[in-house]
Amino acid sequence: MSSRRSRSRQPGVSRISDDQIADLVSKLQQLIPEIRNRRSDKVSASKVLQETCNYIRNLHREVDDLSDRLSALLASTDTDSDQAAIIRSLLM
């Protein structure tokens, strides 16, 4: 339907209330550091979604980079006794 493609605020499904959506959007807002730090009340839903997408892409990229880093590091460490120490420090 063309409503899915329009830039308006209306969701495609009518049985979900706007309040519900606004609620979820504000919940998302709290999770995204970009928006949370700006402390602005006037963030539109569209902006929240946009920042969410950017944030997720950044996280994916971080996972990629950290995988590369860990792969390089695994070559240089060769003791298995790290494991207990690592878990202990991760639990703190």
Next chain:
Amino acid sequence: MTSNRVFFNTSSRKARCARRFLQSLLRIRQRRPGSLSSEEVRQRSRRIKMAAYSSMACTVGSRRAWSRAIIFRLQSRAGRHGRMRRRCLGVKKKPSREMSQADRLRDLVPGGEALDFCNLLEETAHYIKCLSSQVEIMKSIADIYCRS
């Protein structure tokens, strides 16, 4: 008083995820110990990335659409012995101007294609929490390996 038994919900999930990921990591190292060619290092990096998403999803289990989607993709990939494709972990669609924000989000969140907008937002919130938690785990491990 410090006690080892104090487990909040989040740290317990995070600890389980960390443990699972660490075990995968050590298994990956044991497969081919010693120094590797740069191609092998790249291949190992892909395995580590898979282990990251796998431990993240398996810790959550089937409770969430995104975790189910990841588990399903990893299992069907394992059956085919295929090379790792980025598409499998939920990344690949060419963004076009006609796509709505919600569709872009559906591309990024595993399992998002089948969700209505409301559920998509809920899944996204949970996915973001777990993903950032996973990134923290990987950073901690990398730092510890760097130091030792």
